[in-house]
Amino acid sequence: MFQHILSQPVSRLLIIAMLIVAVLPISLMAIHLKQTAWDNSWREIREKHALLADNLSAPIEIYVEDRFNNLSLVAETIVPFADEPKPLQEYINRVFNKLGNFASISYVNVSGRMLAHKVASDVEYISEAVTPRLFTSEKCFLFVKQTETRYISGIKPSPYTIKPSIIMGEPVVGKNGQLQGVLLAEIRISVIEKLRQGIQFGNKGHSAIVDQNGRVIAHPNKDWMEEMKNLSDWPIVQKMKVGKKGVTEFYSTFMKEDMVAGFSAVKGTGWGVMVPQPKSEVVAQVNQFTNSNFIWAGFGLLLALVIGTYISRWVTQPINKLAQASQELLDNNLQGEIGFPAKTEPQEARQLGYALKSLVRSL
Numbered sequence: 558m559f560q561h562i563l564s565q566p567v568s569r570l571l572i573i574a575m576l577i578v579a580v581l582p583i584s585l586m587a588i589h590l591k592q593t594a595w596d597n598s599w600r601e602i603r604e605k606h607a608l609l610a611d612n613l614s615a616p617i618e619i620y621v622e623d624r625f626n627n628l629s630l631v632a633e634t635i636v637p638f639a640d641e642p643k644p645l646q647e648y649i650n651r652v653f654n655k656l657g658n659f660a661s662i663s664y665v666n667v668s669g670r671m672l673a674h675k676v677a678s679d680v681e682y683i684s685e686a687v688t689p690r691l692f693t694s695e696k697c698f699l700f701v702k703q704t705e706t707r708y709i710s711g712i713k714p715s716p717y718t719i720k721p722s723i724i725m726g727e728p729v730v731g732k733n734g735q736l737q738g739v740l741l742a743e744i745r746i747s748v749i750e751k752l753r754q755g756i757q758f759g760n761k762g763h764s765a766i767v768d769q770n771g772r773v774i775a776h777p778n779k780d781w782m783e784e785m786k787n788l789s790d791w792p793i794v795q796k797m798k799v800g801k802k803g804v805t806e807f808y809s810t811f812m813k814e815d816m817v818a819g820f821s822a823v824k825g826t827g828w829g830v831m832v833p834q835p836k837s838e839v840v841a842q843v844n845q846f847t848n849s850n851f852i853w854a855g856f857g858l859l860l861a862l863v864i865g866t867y868i869s870r871w872v873t874q875p876i877n878k879l880a881q882a883s884q885e886l887l888d889n890n891l892q893g894e895i896g897f898p899a900k901t902e903p904q905e906a907r908q909l910g911y912a913l914k915s916l917v918r919s920l
Contacts, residue, residue: 598843602834603804605758606819609832610802613756613764614821617749620658621725621826624744625707627656628727632740635664635729639737646673653677660743661717664729667702667736669693676717692716692741701726701739709826711768712785715743721785722746723774750775750782761812762834767794769827778811793820797829809833875902879910886917 631652638645645664653662653675663674669692692698695716700708708726715722727740749766753775756764766775771789773781780786788794793807802821809816818833902910 595843598839602817602839603819606817606832606834607802607804607821608819609756609758609764610819610821610830613752613766613832614823614830616752617766617823617828617830618825620748620752621709621744621823624658624725624742625709625727627659628662628725628740628742629707631656631662632727632729635740636731636737639664639666639729639731642672646675649673649675658745658748660715660722660745662740662742663692664738664740665692665695665698666738669695669698672738680718690716692739695724695741697724697726697741698739701728702736705730705736711770711827712746712772712774717743721774721782723768746774746782756832759834759838761838762832764830764832766823767797767829767831769798771795771798774828776811781811793818793831793833794829796820797822797831798827800827806836807833872903875907875910879913883913 634652635645635648638648649662649664653659656662659677660680661674661676663671665671671690671692697708697710700706705728707728710724712721712723714720716724722743723746725742725744727742728736729738729740731737753764753766763777764775765773765777767788768774771787771791771794773786773788776782776786778786789798791807793805796803796805797820800822804817804819806815806817808814812833812835815836816833817836817839818831820829820831822829
């Protein structure tokens with residue numbers, strides 16, 4: 558087999574050699590280019606997704622902190638009315654609209670009884686739910702009462718509408734330093750959802766926010782928001798629940814495919830933010846980049862083939878002429894002449910032509 562290849566005409570061998578010389582570095586470069594493209598794309602994806610997750614968690618953190626600051630201001634100024642239900646209700650009514658982005662506010666005394674409340678006019682509530690009632694089983698109330706520190710719940714049914722809600726609690730401390738009651742306020746999830754909707758990229762890239770229990774606060778799937786879908790079994794959610802941040806891959810039951818996602822934690826809440834994108838989109842981006850380079854590589858290989866064919870002919874044509882002229886001399890009993898080689902022929906071919914011409918003359 559090897560001998561058969563070596564016995565081929567010089568022109569064919571030259572073309573094969575040139576193709577090997579051209580294909581080998583192009584192939585090695587293509588492999589390296591594809592690997593580099595993958596590495597660069599993954600690094601870019603990871604950096605972008607991690608940055609998006611951080612950029613989304615920051616305004617949510619600010620939003621929650623602002624609500625707490627407003628609630629804290631009310632807690633400081635409500636002390637003179639804390640034991641007088643009627644002035645207390647009037648005060649709540651007066652300040653409620655100035656606070657903004659609260660769906661409701663309730664003042665609950667240390668016994669757990671609601672003494673005053675105010676629900677936003679655009680909130681459809683169950684009328685009997687806002688009558689004086691006990692909050693003794695409300696986790697947010699109990700935590701604030703026991704620790705005398707602020708607290709924010711995860712997503713849970715609203716005590717007034719039974720719809721998904723988030724409740725924050727602020728202690729009301731009297732002038733004697735004793736806890737007088739607790740302010741419970743519902744923040745508007747629509748604001749958080751609006752922040753989430755601001756993160757969109759690619760064809761299916763999106764963002765999602767879960768609470769400290771892994772339940773959906775904001776998500777493109779509205780049904781998941783309504784049912785407060787529990788995603789705590791997702792590996793990425795488990796990482797967010799313990800305050801981790803970074804980039805990971807996971808299978809999304811919502812998108813029904815593998816995802817690449819940046820994730821981050823919202824300080825002071827235990828919530829998590831994730832920014833996933835289908836892995837198939839990342840693969841498509843890399844393939845688009847590498848395919849365009851392969852097209853140029855193919856064009857270069859075709860050009861190398863054309864140039865190699867021309868060079869092969871330039872080198873072998875004068876040799877073939879000498880071989881043909883030599884054969885004609887042998888057939889004519891050395892009667893005849895070998896023509897002068899052209900100046901455009903390779904140097905070795907011209908040397909061989911002059912040598913053969915001199916040899917024939919000598920004979």
